[in-house]
Amino acid sequence: MTGRTGLTLAGLAIVLVVLWANLRPWWRGDRDPAKLKSFGTGSLLGALATMCGGGVLGWLAGCAPTLANNGGGKGVQGVTGQTPQATVTQGALGQLTPEGAVIVFLVFCGTIFAYRSAGKDERKRMVGGIFCGVCLCLTAGVASALNWVPDLVNQGGTVLVDGIEGAGLL
Incomplete structure (x- = not known):
């Protein structure tokens, strides 16, 4: 998370x-769980973006908290006259291995495929999920609660590569 903007209270x-x-x-x-699919899909991608050191997802993980801080600052100040500039304690999910990156x-x-086939409301939910996933995973509490995700992703990549190599496909 080096160089990333922290999330303010606003x-x-x-x-x-x-x-x-x-x-x-x-x-x-x-409370049909299927109705959370679009938001959950976006949230998952947002959380994974915080593990990326560059590329489109790394850029997104750097921009989302800045947008949140600017928008939240204007919103809170407009409603209350105060701008809470204190930052929330930062956290990080972890690092990707090359296999996890796959x-x-x-x-x-x-x-992207799901987004392209979704309706307008579902697309909005996906974007909202990405935004929330990125921003919340940059906080210490959520990052700590999800500290198992990097291992799962990295091990999943290793299993994929081992399976392909073991099958003689690579």
Whole structure:
């Protein structure tokens, strides 16, 4: 996470608003887990983006907290007259291995395919999920709770490579 912008309290506020806007209709409705698919897909990609040191996903992980901080700062100041500039304690999920990067690439491609075939509302939910996934995984609490994700992704990549190599395909 070196060089990445930390999330301010105002930035956290706007992220929580986006999270609430996506989870509230589901909670008040029939709570069908399938209705969280688009938001969850985006959140997964957002979380994985925080593990990327560069590329499109690394860039996205660097931009999202800046957008949250700017938008949250303006929103909180406009409503309350105060701008909470204190930063939330930063966290990081971990580092990708080359094998794990293949898994993240496949998730990225799957998310793009899902986005292209989704309707307008589902696309909005995906983008909201990416935004929340990135921003929340840059906090110490969420990063700590999800500290198993990098190992899972990296090991999944290793299993994929070992399976392909063991099958004589590579």
